[in-house]
Amino acid sequence: xxxxxxxxxxxxxxxxxxxxxxxxxxxxxxxxxxxxxxxxxxxxxxxxxxxxxxxxxxxxxxxxxxxxxxxxxxxxxxxxxxxxxxxxxxxxxxxxxxxxxxxxxxxxxxxxxxxxxxxxxxxxxxxxxxxxxxxxxxxxxxxxxxxxxxxxxxxxxxxxxxxxxxxxxxxxxxxxxxxxxxxxxxxxxxxxxxxxxxxxxxxxxxxxxxxxxxxxxxxxxxxxxxxxxxxxxxxxxxxxxxxxxxxxxxxxxxxxxxxxxxxxxxxxxxxxxxxxxxxxxxxxxxxxxxxxxxxxxxxxxxxxxxxxxxxxxxxxxxxxxxxxxxxxxxxxxxxxxxxxxxxxxxxxxxxxxxxxxxxxxxxxxxxxxxxxxxxxxxxxxxxxxxxxxxxxxxxxxxxxxxxxxxx
Numbered sequence: 001x002x003x004x005x006x007x008x009x010x011x012x013x014x015x016x017x018x019x020x021x022x023x024x025x026x027x028x029x030x031x032x033x034x035x036x037x038x039x040x041x042x043x044x045x046x047x048x049x050x051x052x053x054x055x056x057x058x059x060x061x062x063x064x065x066x067x068x069x070x071x072x073x074x075x076x077x078x079x080x081x082x083x084x085x086x087x088x089x090x091x092x093x094x095x096x097x098x099x100x101x102x103x104x105x106x107x108x109x110x111x112x113x114x115x116x117x118x119x120x121x122x123x124x125x126x127x128x129x130x131x132x133x134x135x136x137x138x139x140x141x142x143x144x145x146x147x148x149x150x151x152x153x154x155x156x157x158x159x160x161x162x163x164x165x166x167x168x169x170x171x172x173x174x175x176x177x178x179x180x181x182x183x184x185x186x187x188x189x190x191x192x193x194x195x196x197x198x199x200x201x202x203x204x205x206x207x208x209x210x211x212x213x214x215x216x217x218x219x220x221x222x223x224x225x226x227x228x229x230x231x232x233x234x235x236x237x238x239x240x241x242x243x244x245x246x247x248x249x250x251x252x253x254x255x256x257x258x259x260x261x262x263x264x265x266x267x268x269x270x271x272x273x274x275x276x277x278x279x280x281x282x283x284x285x286x287x288x289x290x291x292x293x294x295x296x297x298x299x300x301x302x303x304x305x306x307x308x309x310x311x312x313x314x315x316x317x318x319x320x321x322x323x324x325x326x327x328x329x330x331x332x333x334x335x336x337x338x339x340x341x342x343x344x345x346x347x348x349x350x351x352x353x354x355x356x357x358x359x360x361x362x363x364x365x366x367x368x369x370x371x372x373x374x375x376x377x378x379x380x381x382x383x384x385x386x387x388x389x390x391x392x393x394x395x396x397x398x399x400x401x402x403x404x405x406x407x
Contacts, residue, residue: 015191028148031153035056057355071122071347089112090178129331141327143324147269150266217400233356234373236258242307243257263315296374298310
């Protein structure tokens with residue numbers, strides 16, 4: 001993966017990276033604050049849990065479909081155009097939250113914001129390939145990007161909590177995000193982005209993206225990412241419910257378990273940006289997936305008194321998996337295909353984020369306890385570990401990644 005952006009100097013390259021970091025942080029402020037918002041809309045609109053959960057799975061589905069159906073536009077229109085269009089739609093949508101006051105209006109805006117995020121992310125993820133001089137730099141940058149996403153996941157819920165405590169409505173989080181987004185959009189417009197090298201041998205269309213769904217590398221990495229996402233989302237959707245009956249000596253730990261998980265996840269991603277420049281990515285994926293499985297397994301075997309320690313700790317081990325697998329999955333393809341493959345991976349990511357908690361909730365309802373949903377998540381964590389073990393032993397992507405490194 002040689003850097004083709006020779007016309008962009010170091011200062012401009014750093015500006016592009018920081019803009020990308022801040023964009024991901026801004027989006028996370030809204031997407032990961034939904035868990036704090038849902039109780040408020042239940043009270044305001046007298047909703048059932050199922051109806052209120054639409055605030056989580058509806059934008060996830062919108063992100064999935066946007067990534068899959070529009071991801072190719074990052075290769076066709078260019079990264080800068082795609083990113084700016086996504087930012088504009090997200091900014092306008094965010095400001096509209098201030099003028100509405102009905103559940104269906106807000107849900108429609110969540111769909112629009114989800115589509116904008118899916119559109120933006122495919123362009124931004126493809127851009128990372130354009131500004132990376134090597135595979136290791138690509139993976140390191142991806143971990144830093146997701147680290148800032150983790151910071152946004154902490155800031156967003158904190159802003160909502162502050163707004164509610166101060167007597168303001170939760171919807172003003174979106175107004176704040178809209179202001180930040182508009183500012184980032186203006187900065188992106190004034191920034192010179194590296195020229196994208198297009199492949200003239202094949203027409204860039206949706207059909208090409210759908211064809212990529214059959215590619216074994218795209219499908220393999222997407223499957224591994226989906227398994228990871230289910231195990232991660234299980235924590236921030238259902239862990240508070242699992243720990244609500246904890247009565248041990250570490251009650252404070254159960255109270256702040258989710259915050260601790262997010263802090264570990266953010267710190268781990270920044271740490272991962274360094275670790276993955278020192279160690280082989282396959283070894284890191286094997287070790288971290290094993291640690292995640294152990295956290296889940298021993299939490300289920302020994303119960304809530306152990307889960308209160310191990311489940312928040314799992315955030316440290318989860319931190320590096322998503323950005324690394326995302327990076328390597330995208331790096332298996334030519335730069336002219338990065339937008340399309342990023343859209344495919346994003347589709348699997350968002351679908352898993354939407355359906356994983358739903359499946360856990362259904363299993364928990366069937367057997368009468370949320371721990372049964374975590375048994376299911378433990379199984380998914382085990383399958384992910386087996387995939388990473390196979391990846392380490394058989395190295396199925398070694399040749400294609402080496403080829404991409406020198407293309």
